[in-house]
């Protein structure tokens with residue numbers, strides 16, 4: 001049975017992990033958090049002093065994921081999307097959160113000062129939406145509101161329906 005690969009992207013704190021894990025469990029698919037995977041495998045190529053975080057080794061991430069992605073049925077979660085091979089994904093969702101909600105979520109995650117401001121600005125400038133629109137065919141890129149638990153449920157229902165339809169059409 002062929003299954004699609006789904007990319008969940010967006011600013012940190014918009015709810016990719018929450019949605020991705022629940023979606024994987026409902027759809028029986030594999031959830032991969034690229035940030036966690038990089039941490040576990042130390043897939044880094046340096047340290048960004050300005051942003052106080054390690055720099056992802058994108059080539060090694062791609063090498064590690066290639067076999068799984070070609071099997072299908074993978075949900076990938078990352079706050080970046082321009083370095084993945086375009087052919088990997090059948091659909092791309094960009095989660096969007098209003099500033100006031102995002103601010104509270106990032107603050108309770110311990111973000112402050114420049115890191116907090118930069119992430120809020122990333123959402124205001126819709127950086128990830130533009131990155132996704134430049135990196136994938138526009139028809140497969142969708143924005144989803146991710147402010148409330150009701151949004152989460154609606155997003156889960158919509159993506160589940162899309163996955164089921166894709167499987168009907170492709171098997």
Ligand code: DAT
Pocket residue numbers: 010011012013014015016017018019105146147148149150151152
């Ligand atoms: P991300 O993986 O994009 O960094 P997350 O899934 O860790 O985000 O979520 C950040 C916080 O926001 C976490 O405490 C759960 C909460 N959250 C996620 N989606 C939500 C939603 N639709 N409504 C309310 N809270 C949400």
